[in-house]
Amino acid sequence: MPARPRTCVPLPAGLLKLHDNAFWTTSSPHETNPLALIVINGIGLISCFDHLWEKARFTVCADGGANKLYDYIKRDKVVPPKNYIPQYIKGDLDSIRPEVASYFELQGTQVIKDSDQDSNDLDKCLSLLRTLQRDLNANGHGDAVKLNVLVVGAMGGRFDQEMQNVNALFQWYRRALSSIFHRMTLVSDSTSATLLVPGTHCIRPNFAVEGRTCGLIPVGNLLYGKLLCRAKSNGVLRRVL
Template identity: 35%
Template sequence: MTSWNVNFLQGNKHGNLGHALIILNQPFSAALFHRVWLSCEWRCCADGGANRLYDLFEGDELRSHYLPHLIKGDLDSIRPDVQEYYRSHGVPIIQDNDQDSTDLMKCLSAIHDKEQAGASEQLKVILLGGLAGRLDQTIHLLSYLHKLRKTRKSVVAVTDDNVGWVLDSGEHFIEIDHDVLGQTCGLLPVGINSTKLSTTGLRWNLTDQVSSFDGLISTSNHLLPGENVWIKTSEPIWWTVELKDITTISQMV
């Protein structure tokens, strides 16, 4: 049984050590950013993700409090003014022109190198962005996380609309934080021919139900109020759930 939670969405800087953040080149709200930033001990921008971080703030005084540990990519998207600002503040900027890897893959490689160098426990990775915008980039993220399930214990993608990750074959217990998660969820058979699903904690539960792109897909399912979720799947599958509007989070300090 694998256990999951979304505690990183609580923005508790004291309770979520062991998380690494990768900021992708997609829009996100200040409220969501603040929560995931506080919840991570190491932060990296994937190329143009540095533009998103920079543009989140109107002045350098506040911006200087949110410096990433690294910016990495082929650097075809980061603006010159952004690159100069972070370089002047001591942020390492690494250009990697390998055309067989995306900026996301290059940042994951940096996390792996950090873990190897420090002989530390594997970090849980939070991707800010990746489930919106260009379809080809979204499909790449779905594919890449499907592959990463074999080598990393936790890689989660989050946007202002939803959060999602890959459930490998087997049983999973998902602790539902009903304060931040909305009711709509889905189990998506991406990258597989089919899977057999059983669940509890959903409005429309499944019992040994075959799910595939040619058959049934459990979309627009609902979480039950006050309940956690149990899922058993015979093959890897994507789990996704909507987020509530968290833009009312307190102002950054």
């Protein structure tokens, strides 16, 4: 059966936020923002990891995430391994194995120790990306560049760590009362999650790597006892929860 054409609700330019994940596996005309990958010490890499790594403008491992990348290189005998060297490793460095830190440092990775106990390793990496984003715009012209951030290995595993990652979606929106980055998405080999800020959104999953189930969770989305989240699927408007 041929795939249904994917259309979005027609709205004036600027009022519709498009979430198109086609760029995960192909070149998408809808995704022009530079890609930044953060690898954290969660469960698994996604099947399209090689494609995303190749096109990423910035690559960062959060502490123990470097172990996962190193094991991927060695276990799967990735060729050439030099293509999978992160630009940065950042965190309190209590999880990264010594041989992993030494290997990547010899390959040119900048290893940054941040012992601040009031922030977790993901927050530390996001702070680094915010600085890199500012540097991109320091001498730029025209519209400001915002990074498209994918956090790999963020879902699954320990529930407290998973919720900590979800909390980062909210915190990094609230800190500026707007989106610091263009998009921020948590991904794993089985699911993905992003924050839908107030407004109208069109979600286009990438069925090459994602399933056909899309869940909307209006966390804390109550105003005077009324739910404010609505979804339209196949032309039918539905109330969420």
